[in-house]
Amino acid sequence: MTLNQISIFLENRPGQLAEITEELTEAEINIFALNIAEASEYGLIRIIVDDTDKAMSVLQENGFLATVSKVTSVGVSDKPGGLDAVAKIISAADINIEYMYSMIRQKDGLAYMIFKTADPEALEKALAAKGVF
Amino acid sequence: MGKFYQQETECMPREEIRKLQGERLVRIVKHVWDNVPYYKAKMEAAGVTPDDIKGLDDLHKLPFTSKEDLRETYPDGMLAVPKNQAVRIHSTSGTTGKRVVKYYTQEDIDCWSECCARAIVAAGGDENDIVQVCYGYGLFTGGAGLDGGSHKVGALTLPMSSGNTDRQIQFMTDLGATILCCTPSYAAYLSECIVERGYRDKIRLKAGIFGAEAWSEEMRHDIESKIGIKAYDIYGLTELGGPGVSFECEEQKGMHVNEDHYIAEIINPKTLEQLPNGTQGELVFTNLTHQAFPVIRYRTRDICVLNDAPCSCGRTHIRMAKPMGRSDDMMIVKGVNVFPSQIETVLIDQGYSPNYQIIVDRVNNSDTIDVNVEMSPERISDNLGRIAEMEKSLVAALKAMLGIYVKVHLVAPKSITRSEGKAVRVIDKRKI
């Protein structure tokens, strides 16, 4: 499934993550997935939430620099080889993965992974063809 | 042809301007000789008397005036009229050493207001306009200068002074301001706020007159495109009387010097020789009409070029380029001359915010230069690698411009402290 992901630019200093989660909690926004990518002086926090528009306006009102991009969530069976099967489908479809991480929530015995690719639509099609959603 | 505040003067044939300047120079030199012992002593030391000054061609005989002269004679050693004829002072914001105090007679203020009125009319203003002045009022010349100009034009003046951005934007939208006057860094900040709050369609601004600090062409385009106005430069120094020494016309190709009130010269800052028009050098100004506190051949320290080619606007007064930098601003880092304006040009070119801070230091006897750059919405990505690549290309572009390695730090938006007046761009820890 294609989802909206918010990426927030942060300087690497203590307390930045807490500031963001606090603002979102106060606005009653639910975070489904969270991932941190860091360079030496700055980083990105990527989140998937229940209300992207509201989260964006909360973040911008509080002076954070954030951007929305499309990512793909994929249900991976929570047993050995589950991720491997999905990775094979993606590689066979010749789709390049920019980065990936896992969702906090599990559902129906499936672990949900988030994939960022240049072409979310192509990825979704390739997965659907193999019965993966 | 555009509109003029004083067409006859602003479009006077050049020979007539030079003749007028010559006559006024003779008069002002006599005035300071008679009334300012400090000037008389300087002229005597240079072996020149008022009798030697017969016209413009004799200007080069006169000694220069420096900021140090003005500080040395603080507070009233250069006053050229009895104090009871002066009606107001303005003063520089000098944080180091003594301030410079400029005195004005009522006539001086009227001339100054006319100079600013010419700038407002050149920016498309008339009595139907609403002019929002958010330069500081008080000792600073910015507020009083444009306020006076706006009154002469007959526009409705909003004397906002600087700061309180919420109130600025509220008045701007509620009262429908059409011309904005402030520092370029504050204009950049205001336009960012206007866009962020979604007020772009609620404002009625058509033009801005921005001065009192150096700004680049890129910064102009940035402000112009953000809020849909034409941004005009205006030049002046407190020592000369304030803003309105020169101003841009609709051509936006150099600022017309109000030559009936000022003589502009370019000199070689080392040999102090006059240089021909079109040559880069230090800008020097002489007050021709100021009665209370005229300065003769004042060295501005601004590096600049004069252009006497005819302008399509119809004004005949000589144009000065945007100063390339102040010799005060110039830093020597690793033996290389660095102007903050060069760094600003690269930042805007590369899509970063024009809000930055330069930190120069000396580590193990070697100079270091760091630039804190605010991350901009145009440069954010969900991909860290892409941000790092853009950072690398910024470092490369800075190296290409300056010839030295600059360490770049990407910081969060609005994390660099902004003064709502003049921006603090450079911290040189080597001097602390």
Ligand SMILES: [Zn+2]
């Ligand atoms: Zn012109």
